[in-house]
Amino acid sequence: MVEQRVEVHCDEPGVRVIVCSGEFGQDVLGPLRAAAEAAVADAAVRWIALDVTGVEFADSTLLNLPLCCCVRGVWSSSVPLRTA
Template identity: 60%
Template sequence: MEQQVRVLPDEGGVRVIVCAGDFDQDTLEPLDQACADAEDDPGVRRIVLDVTRVDFADSSMLNLMVRVLRTGRLVVAGPVPPRLGRLLDLTQVRDLLPTADGIDAARSL
């Protein structure tokens, strides 16, 4: 699948970033930029990262997710795909991530 990063219009201070495809150190830049823009926007109180269509992620994406988690504004919209879930489990990061089933549930957390 071709990589895609799409930012949905903000609603009530919630920014949704939809990810699809493979994310590694060579392809992370669009997602990194979208997350940095959300982190820098004082009007964004929650950053929802929709990972349902992520086919592959390496430690680069994991590091980005931890960075955004540290802002206290990250919610992951799932279900988390098996390969990404394995990375989160192996690194014990899954338990740290606020996760919701779908974008609508993530918006309301």
């Protein structure tokens, strides 16, 4: 299994960019879920972007995470994702 990394960037007020790399499946989604839930819980955050350019494998649990955040009204596909 490839090492998993999750980083949160707060470069602009109200924006959180969650950058992840490695492999993400149901059993190892914890760090990414924690980062997303912390961003959702922060009242100052208005936009959350997920950068998956470094992800080598992801199952449907990773795909479901942005949908759950979107229901809470903070996930946005209009924030450009960082590209390497």
